[in-house]
Amino acid sequence: MLILIAVLTVAVLAVAPLIGGMPIPPSALWGASEDDVAELILWKSRLPRVAMGFLAGAGLAAAGMAFQAMFRNPLATPFTLGTSSGAALGAALGIHFGWHFDLLGMPAVSLCALAGAGGAMLLVYGLTQTREGFSTATMLLAGVAVSFFFSSLILLIQYLSDFTRTFRMLRWVMGGLDQVVGFGDVLAVLPFVVSGCLVIFYLTRELNLITTGDELAAGRGVEVARMKAVVFFAASLCVGGVVAVCGPIGFVGLMAPHICRLLVGPDHRRLTPATIMLGGGFLVACDTAARSLLAPTELPVGIITALLGGPFFLWLLLQRRGLG
Amino acid sequence: MPISTAEIVIQVNDLSFNVGPKSILREVTFKVRRGEYVVLVGPNGAGKSTLLRCLMRVHRSARGRIDVHGRPLDDYSQRELARHIGYVPQAGGEVFPYTVEQFVTMGRYPHLSPFGSLSADDRRAVEEAMRRTGTLALADRLLDTLSGGERQQVYIAAALAQGADILMLDEPTTFLDYRHQHEVTSLLRRSNREQGVTVVAVTHDLNHAALEADRVVALREGRVIFEGKPLDVMQADVLERIYATRLTLLEHPQAGIPIVVPETEARENDVSG
Numbered sequence: 316m317l318i319l320i321a322v323l324t325v326a327v328l329a330v331a332p333l334i335g336g337m338p339i340p341p342s343a344l345w346g347a348s349e350d351d352v353a354e355l356i357l358w359k360s361r362l363p364r365v366a367m368g369f370l371a372g373a374g375l376a377a378a379g380m381a382f383q384a385m386f387r388n389p390l391a392t393p394f395t396l397g398t399s400s401g402a403a404l405g406a407a408l409g410i411h412f413g414w415h416f417d418l419l420g421m422p423a424v425s426l427c428a429l430a431g432a433g434g435a436m437l438l439v440y441g442l443t444q445t446r447e448g449f450s451t452a453t454m455l456l457a458g459v460a461v462s463f464f465f466s467s468l469i470l471l472i473q474y475l476s477d478f479t480r481t482f483r484m485l486r487w488v489m490g491g492l493d494q495v496v497g498f499g500d501v502l503a504v505l506p507f508v509v510s511g512c513l514v515i516f517y518l519t520r521e522l523n524l525i526t527t528g529d530e531l532a533a534g535r536g537v538e539v540a541r542m543k544a545v546v547f548f549a550a551s552l553c554v555g556g557v558v559a560v561c562g563p564i565g566f567v568g569l570m571a572p573h574i575c576r577l578l579v580g581p582d583h584r585r586l587t588p589a590t591i592m593l594g595g596g597f598l599v600a601c602d603t604a605a606r607s608l609l610a611p612t613e614l615p616v617g618i619i620t621a622l623l624g625g626p627f628f629l630w631l632l633l634q635r636r637g638l639g
Numbered sequence: 640m641p642i643s644t645a646e647i648v649i650q651v652n653d654l655s656f657n658v659g660p661k662s663i664l665r666e667v668t669f670k671v672r673r674g675e676y677v678v679l680v681g682p683n684g685a686g687k688s689t690l691l692r693c694l695m696r697v698h699r700s701a702r703g704r705i706d707v708h709g710r711p712l713d714d715y716s717q718r719e720l721a722r723h724i725g726y727v728p729q730a731g732g733e734v735f736p737y738t739v740e741q742f743v744t745m746g747r748y749p750h751l752s753p754f755g756s757l758s759a760d761d762r763r764a765v766e767e768a769m770r771r772t773g774t775l776a777l778a779d780r781l782l783d784t785l786s787g788g789e790r791q792q793v794y795i796a797a798a799l800a801q802g803a804d805i806l807m808l809d810e811p812t813t814f815l816d817y818r819h820q821h822e823v824t825s826l827l828r829r830s831n832r833e834q835g836v837t838v839v840a841v842t843h844d845l846n847h848a849a850l851e852a853d854r855v856v857a858l859r860e861g862r863v864i865f866e867g868k869p870l871d872v873m874q875a876d877v878l879e880r881i882y883a884t885r886l887t888l889l890e891h892p893q894a895g896i897p898i899v900v901p902e903t904e905a906r907e908n909d910v911s912g
Contacts, residue, residue, distance in 0.1 A: 387733070517753055524745055526735045533697045534726025535801065536718035536749035581735045 316579050320589050324596035328369060331603045332361035364492050366501045368602045368616075369595035371492070371561050372571070374508035374553035376594020379568030380575075380586065381515050381550045384522040385543060386451050389631075393554045393568035396454065396547075397435040397461035402558040404465045405431020407472045407484045421503045424487070425559045432555035435461055440547065451529075451543070490562035490617030492602050500560050507556025512591055514549035518542065519583040526581070564617045566624035567598050573631070645673040647709070648805060648837055649694065654703035656686075656693055663689045664701070665861040673804075676831045676838045678848035680872075681858035682882050687841040690858070691807050694839075695726050707805075721749035725798025727808040730791040730815070739785070739793050740778040743769055746800035768800035771834075772826055788819020795826060799836075806830070808840040812847060824851060846898045849873050850891065857881045873897040 378393035386395070394400075409427030416423050442457040443450065469488075473481045494500070515522075521542045524532040533539050557564075571594035572586070579585045598616065601623070605614040649671040656664040664686045671677050679687045693701045696712060705712040707723060715723075725746075737745075746768070747761045757765075769775045772792045782790065791811060798806055811827065812820045828851060830836040842848060848855050848869060855872045857865040859881055865872060872878070873896060878886045888897040 387735075520745075520748060520751065520753065523737075524748060527737075527742070527745070528728065530692065530695070530697050531726060531728055533717065534695050534721060534724070534728075534798075534807075535746060536716075536721030538717045539697075581737055582741060 317585055317589055320575075320578065320592050320596075324592040327596040327600050328365060331365045331368075331599045332357060334603050334607055359497055363496065363498050363501050364602065365599050366498070367492050367504065367561065368599040370501065370504055370508045371557045371564060371595075372567050372598025373591040373595035374504075374511060374557045375564065375568035375598075376571035376590045377508075377512045377515050377587070378550035378553040379594075380572035380583075380590045381522065381546050382568075383572055384526050384583065385546050386455060387526055387528075388455075389573065390569070392565070393550065394462075394563060394565070396439050396458035396551070397465065398432045398551055398554045399558055399563035400462040400465035400469070401435025401438075402428040402432040402555065403484075403488050403563065404469050404472075405429065405434070406487050406562070407469045407476075410480050410483050410487065411472050411476045413480075421500070421559065425500075425503075428562075429555055429559035431465075432551070432558055435465060436547075436551040436555070440544075454547075486615070487562050489615040490558075490564035491605075491613075491615035492561055493606070493613050493615070494560075504556045504560050507552050511549045511551075511553030511556070514545065514552075516587050518546060518549075519587055522546070522583040522587075523581075562617065564598065564620055566620040566627070567594055567601075570624065570627050571597055573627075645675070647671070648673050648707065649839070650704075650706040650709075651690075651694070652704040652706075654690070654693060654701055654705060656689060656698060656701040663861055664693070666703070667858070667861070667863050669856050669863055669866055671805075671837060671839055673837055674831070674835045676827075676851055676853045677840070677856060678852040678854075679839070679841045679856050679858060680843075680845060680848050680881070684860070685858040686861040687858055688809055691726075691809055691839070691841055694807060695724060696720060718749040722802055724805045724807055725801045725803030727791075727794045727798045727806060727811060729810045729813065730787045730794065734782040734790075736781045736783050738778065739774060739780050739782065739796075740765070740769075742782055742793060743774070743797045743800050746797035747802075749801060764802060765800045768796045771799060771830070772796040773822070786819065788815045788822060791815060791819070791823050792826060795823070795830075799830070804835075805837040805839065808838070810842055811840055812842065812844055827851070845873075845878070845886075849896050849898050850894055869896055873899075 375393050379391065382391040382393060382395055383389055385391075405427040406424050408431070409424040414423040414427070421429070439454065439457045439461050443454045469484070473484055476484070521532070521537050524535055524537050525539070525542065529539050572590050575586055575589040575593050579589045598620070601619045602616045605616040605619045608614065647670050651670065652668050654664055654667040655662070667690060679690065681687050689698065692698050694705060696717065707715065707720065712720070744757065744761075744765050747757065747764060750761060751757070766775070769778065772795050774789070774792050774796050777785065777789060777793065782793070785793065795806070806827075808827070811823055815823060824847065827838055827840070831838050849872070850869070852869050855865070855867065855869055856863060857872065865877055865881060873888060875886060875888055887900045887902065889900045890896070891898045
């Protein structure tokens, strides 16, 4: 089953760059086509976009999976702990003040979003630390509280800002891969997602154990408080990096782990690679649809994922009712 | 081997634990020897489960001293501790759909490295644990399809697979029907008497303590108010001190130890008439 997912993902990745408002022949990949424009589009726009889509999907899915394990809650998403509101607030501030500078290959707004995500993360972490370590229930509450607070600040900034800027902020929050040109952004996000995913991959046994309960995991030898902190930071690395460049793309982080759990089971040693691949492939597929359905207009990919998210929840609900 | 001279495996001295202003444990002192079957009893809120959690280092801010195999608890890494102490929680609660074999294999965690696979030793330990607990037949079943009793046995199997020589159980027979209570109780008895596993169990069931324990430690409001052999605990005045209520006792026909008889009121209709 894992192999099937891998094959499917590779297939999606291979085909996606060729589909779009302007169809590109496969020969453009190895420079054999006579269409220079097609080749330009392929290398400057399509391939980076597919690469970013895969990274974003993989990072969000891995983070979602890790949070679902840590909170023992199937409704946990990568944004449960306020990272997306923090990033949105950072981006809103960046857009409002019209800052323009580049650092590490990332534009100002992205850096502000990253700072915002980091700030939200530290705030939630700080609020939940006690002498005894983490309480995941407290963490969830803190995340929700921080989310609401930041959202209200964003509304305030939107109100104070002028029309164009507010529109930009709204578009940013929808999340999308359409700003991706060239591989610069991809390389900027790559270290975040790769390091976060590697850490999560390293902790697969611990993730398995934590799903059986905090006390049981401790009884088996897991340093629960430390492990939760590491997972928290790794997942936040993934989410922060992705959201800084692409905005908050919803539902991938929630749906991909669930679907993979149905396909390969709850053991994280198989679930982790499956989730990373399916998450990445899924987002690339959604993005391909987003830029092809209404060509030449492009829909933000966040809309497609949200449209799929609703029916997904319904299906989950029906599943549970069937069991209960 | 006479237990009274066996090595002390757990020594608790003056253990105190607070949650905020509330005192849960107050200067608790007792010891457990190798191969003993110790049962912790006491009314609700006495701190029994909390004591267990302190011994497993789930609660870290307790004051006082705990020594395991002669070394202070803080000297152990969580993994090292897990190689000695196996925790068995209650069978209730939510479970993810792991198979029994996956779950018991997770018990080998303290012996595994992050990317290493299971060694032959690991596999043998898992199989042995499942055989001893009679759960081999359940290997491919999903945890959430098991009965409470079967799940309790699986939890014990996982703790045994850990290679632990000390089992700590939180209410192992509560929520189980009679047949499963009997199975779990005999499993613990066999592990203790035949394999020399030290057992520390928290229970509400005084009769379980009376019939199975080598020693009973009674807690009330966070303090140890009685410690001794079952025969010494199962006396009406001692029990009244522990539970603040008068209990009726009757001698068990086979064991010769007094057990608690459920309270009732005399009926209005005379049944024996």
